[in-house]
Amino acid sequence: MNLTNLTNLTLPAIAPLSDTALTQRLQHKLDNKTKPLGSLGRLESLALQLGEILGSETPELRAPQLVVFAGDHGLAARGVSAFPSDVTWQMVENFLAGGACVSVLARQHGLALTVVDCGVRHDFAPREQLLVRKVAPGTADASAGPAMTPEQCHQALRNGMALLKALPGNAFLPGEMGIGNTSAASLLLARLARLDISDCTGAGTGLDSAAIARKLTVLREVLLKHPEAKAPLDVLAAFGGFEMATMVGAVLQAAAERRVIVVDGFIASSAVLVASMLAPHVLQRCIFAHRSGERGHALMLAHLKAEPLLDLGLRLGEGSGAVLAWPLLQSACAVLREMASFESAGVSQKDA
Amino acid sequence: MNLTNLTNLTLPAIAPLSDTALTQRLQHKLDNKTKPLGSLGRLESLALQLGEILGSETPELRAPQLVVFAGDHGLAARGVSAFPSDVTWQMVENFLAGGACVSVLARQHGLALTVVDCGVRHDFAPREQLLVRKVAPGTADASAGPAMTPEQCHQALRNGMALLKALPGNAFLPGEMGIGNTSAASLLLARLARLDISDCTGAGTGLDSAAIARKLTVLREVLLKHPEAKAPLDVLAAFGGFEMATMVGAVLQAAAERRVIVVDGFIASSAVLVASMLAPHVLQRCIFAHRSGERGHALMLAHLKAEPLLDLGLRLGEGSGAVLAWPLLQSACAVLREMASFESAGVSQKDA
Numbered sequence: 120m121n122l123t124n125l126t127n128l129t130l131p132a133i134a135p136l137s138d139t140a141l142t143q144r145l146q147h148k149l150d151n152k153t154k155p156l157g158s159l160g161r162l163e164s165l166a167l168q169l170g171e172i173l174g175s176e177t178p179e180l181r182a183p184q185l186v187v188f189a190g191d192h193g194l195a196a197r198g199v200s201a202f203p204s205d206v207t208w209q210m211v212e213n214f215l216a217g218g219a220c221v222s223v224l225a226r227q228h229g230l231a232l233t234v235v236d237c238g239v240r241h242d243f244a245p246r247e248q249l250l251v252r253k254v255a256p257g258t259a260d261a262s263a264g265p266a267m268t269p270e271q272c273h274q275a276l277r278n279g280m281a282l283l284k285a286l287p288g289n290a291f292l293p294g295e296m297g298i299g300n301t302s303a304a305s306l307l308l309a310r311l312a313r314l315d316i317s318d319c320t321g322a323g324t325g326l327d328s329a330a331i332a333r334k335l336t337v338l339r340e341v342l343l344k345h346p347e348a349k350a351p352l353d354v355l356a357a358f359g360g361f362e363m364a365t366m367v368g369a370v371l372q373a374a375a376e377r378r379v380i381v382v383d384g385f386i387a388s389s390a391v392l393v394a395s396m397l398a399p400h401v402l403q404r405c406i407f408a409h410r411s412g413e414r415g416h417a418l419m420l421a422h423l424k425a426e427p428l429l430d431l432g433l434r435l436g437e438g439s440g441a442v443l444a445w446p447l448l449q450s451a452c453a454v455l456r457e458m459a460s461f462e463s464a465g466v467s468q469k470d471a
Numbered sequence: 472m473n474l475t476n477l478t479n480l481t482l483p484a485i486a487p488l489s490d491t492a493l494t495q496r497l498q499h500k501l502d503n504k505t506k507p508l509g510s511l512g513r514l515e516s517l518a519l520q521l522g523e524i525l526g527s528e529t530p531e532l533r534a535p536q537l538v539v540f541a542g543d544h545g546l547a548a549r550g551v552s553a554f555p556s557d558v559t560w561q562m563v564e565n566f567l568a569g570g571a572c573v574s575v576l577a578r579q580h581g582l583a584l585t586v587v588d589c590g591v592r593h594d595f596a597p598r599e600q601l602l603v604r605k606v607a608p609g610t611a612d613a614s615a616g617p618a619m620t621p622e623q624c625h626q627a628l629r630n631g632m633a634l635l636k637a638l639p640g641n642a643f644l645p646g647e648m649g650i651g652n653t654s655a656a657s658l659l660l661a662r663l664a665r666l667d668i669s670d671c672t673g674a675g676t677g678l679d680s681a682a683i684a685r686k687l688t689v690l691r692e693v694l695l696k697h698p699e700a701k702a703p704l705d706v707l708a709a710f711g712g713f714e715m716a717t718m719v720g721a722v723l724q725a726a727a728e729r730r731v732i733v734v735d736g737f738i739a740s741s742a743v744l745v746a747s748m749l750a751p752h753v754l755q756r757c758i759f760a761h762r763s764g765e766r767g768h769a770l771m772l773a774h775l776k777a778e779p780l781l782d783l784g785l786r787l788g789e790g791s792g793a794v795l796a797w798p799l800l801q802s803a804c805a806v807l808r809e810m811a812s813f814e815s816a817g818v819s820q821k822d823a
Contacts, residue, residue: 153565154572155553155676160764160784162795201507201821209818213505218811220506227798227805324507325821412512430782431799432512443514446579446798447783453579459570466561469553469677 128273131280131375133398136171145170151460155469159454161428165406166451172379172404173289177456180379180449182288185230185438186369187214187221188279190238190362191257192299193266194341199302199334201324204257207298208241214296214437215246221294221437228445230292235282237275238361252278254361262341265348265357266303272356272364279368283376290379292445293369294438295386297362298324304389305415306338306358311351311392312422316342321385321414322434351396359393366390367397374401381448383441384411384433388419395423408444409433480625483632483727485750488523497522503812507821511806513780517758518803524731524756525641529808532731532801534640537582537790538721539566539573540631542590542714543609544651545618546693551654551686553676556609559650560593566648566789567598573646573789580797582644587634589627590713604630606713613658614693617700617709624708624716631720636728643725644733644797645742646790649714650676656741657767658690658710663703663744664774668694673737673766674786703748711745718742719749726753733800735793736763736785740771747775760796761785 145167150156157163169178189211195204213219214234217226225232235250236243240257243249254275258266267275283291297303301323309316320335341358348357355364367390373380374394382391382405395401402423409429410417420427428444461468497519502508509515521530541563547556565571566586569578577584587602588595592609595601606627610618619627635643649655653675661668672687693710700709707716719742725732726746734743734757747753754775761781762769772779780796813820 152572153562153570154787158676158764158785158787159572159791160786162783162785203819206819209816210505213811213816213818216811216816218505218809218816220504220511220806220810223805223809224802226809227802324510412510428783431514431780433510433514434512435506435510439511443799443802447795450576450579450795453575454572457570457575457578458572459565459568464561464565464568464570466565467555467558 128276130397131371133371133374133400135400136403141174142167142171144176148176148455152454152458153461153464153466162447162451162454165447166455168406169379169448169451170455172377174377178452180290180452183230183290183292184286184288185221185225185232185292185294185442187234187294187296187438188237188362188366189234189296190360191240192297192303192360193258193260194262194302195299196260197262197337199337200298201326201330202298204240204298207296208239210296211236211239211243215248219437220435221439221442224439224442228442230442230445235365237278237365250282252282252365258360261358262337262344266359267356267361267364269356272352275361275364276368279365280372283369283372290381291373292381292438292441293366293387294383294441295362295366295436297360300360300363300386301413302334302338303358303360303363304386306341307354307389307392308415308419309342310348310354311396314418318418319415351393355393363390367393370394370401371398374398374404377404379448380405381441381444382407383438384409384436385413385416385419386436388416388423392419392423406448409440411440480628482749483723485723485726485752487752488755493526494519494523496528500528500807504806504810505813505816505818514799514803514806517799518807520758521731521800521803522807524729526729530804532642532804535582535642535644536638536640537573537577537584537644537646537794539586539646539648539790540589540714540718541586541648542712543592544649544655544712545610545612546614546654547651548612549614549689551689552650553678553682554650556592556650559648560591562648563588563591563595567600571789572787573791573794576791576794580794582794582797587717589630589717602634604634604717610712613710614689614696617697618711619708619713619716621708624704627713627716628720631717632724635721635724642731642733644790644793645718645721645739646735646793647714647718647738647788649712652712652715652738653765654686654690655710655712655715656738658693659706659741659744660767660771661694662700662706663748666770670770671767703745707745715742719745722746722753723750726750726756729756731800732757733793733796734759735790736761736788737765737768737771738788740768740775744771744775758800761792763792
């Protein structure tokens, strides 16, 4: 079975960004700003990429959308997390009440925050910022069978595409919440990048070394249970969470619409990994916000050839790292739009 | 001669921050926020330090002051920079007109911007955002004698203290502009940290390798010219710029007032190095914004045992790196002030 080829799912077409004339104009513009050549370092390559994604020499980020995808994991019953599964729905309430880290940071930066119940084991009262796109109340235990059926995987992907399509703006910051989802991300990374699971497995929400060893034993068992899962969507269905599959759909749709995708940590990157294997040009639209403190993320970034903006030892998820990096994207755009050129400011050039 | 001991200069007293009860309360508060323990990484140590500096469990940054200190360097006549000295005054005009990088970034973040003529070789028309505290029109050529006289050094220090004292707010972001000032900073670092000048010397505004070699030859010559300069203010007078000496005074005053000092790159760090040798507790008030791409800055940070927030290959100066890091400080304060605790949000704790 290869889910990717099933005919009941149509993935959006994602064309390469290949306007070399625009790239040259952007580079020329950056080089003529009143600063030594290249002296803004990584901010200049960021500005260039934002100009390319948005197709403009004066890129402007509009109505940025922070979307937190939440779901429960059957594998959590095997004790792979330091926290009980109930924390997933409790944190959804915390996001909506404005007390979670990412709620605080979204307020700081004026980002719209939407929470999506992709498959939480809880019934939520309706709320303005909450979208219920529940595929099922939690995935199945991946150590006993696939985490989701092909139909559930497709449903989650379609949910992600549809909900993203309905959101305004040209920038997308996906975050996530799901007790057990570092396990799922570790499994995806190990299988899709052909890495040893021990190199991909970390402390998650805060396991000690004995608990990490037990988690690793469970994850090895899960991998052995699914030797046939090799294609990206098969791997996603075997090991993933509904929040991750929904995020994959949303990332594909965002890339197709040429939105800027700000990639948070280990879980968000694993969704981007899957999406990029379905449509490699997704990566042209991705800004990697930070290198997480979670073991495995550095390997994942290296596999994706991604150069993250921040390296602050974050390992919270929720999209928190993406929001912390957000002002750097705004700065990069402002440099392109507002900084004077040597000519316009009457500043002398470098000595010949 | 030891300028530090001259009696016509009174430096402000800078007491240690040593309220261990406050530190414990801050740590307890961070540990009870709805997130895995320590999962905000560097942002948590930043929040702790901001709470300590501002003496509060709910620190709030008020009326942040970005001050760009500008001055010309006699040593520039020896060809140590890729740009002509006129660029110093031209960039001051650019700061005031709003077209320089740091002007753009200050607008983005709502920071008050003041430019100080500490010793530019140019007469400026009066402007609202411009303070004229000119010690002299540029320093003397340090390869021929000391860059400044003891009286000039003291005058610059006093100017810095006085101007900072008159500014509102509790956060200070010093920036600088001065063609030739990476040379001065390299000389300060080599002498004060007892490092080889070749390890402290880099491309500045963009020298090629042959020009760096010529710059290094000049800097070796300058060091040999001043074997007696060993105490911090003697070294500052022998090699420094008026913008750097004024910044040292401002940093000392800011530290005495328990303002948060956001340290930019190589030049700003060299002023902090001097200030910290006069009053070591200055460093408790310093947040190091970034590791610059300028050779020598990594060594300087290691010498100061500083862990910077960003590492983006910036090498522009002006305070640009400090402003890029600024939203992280606001985020750290917001986490302390606004995030819910496990108890207040009704979120389950980690499994026992």
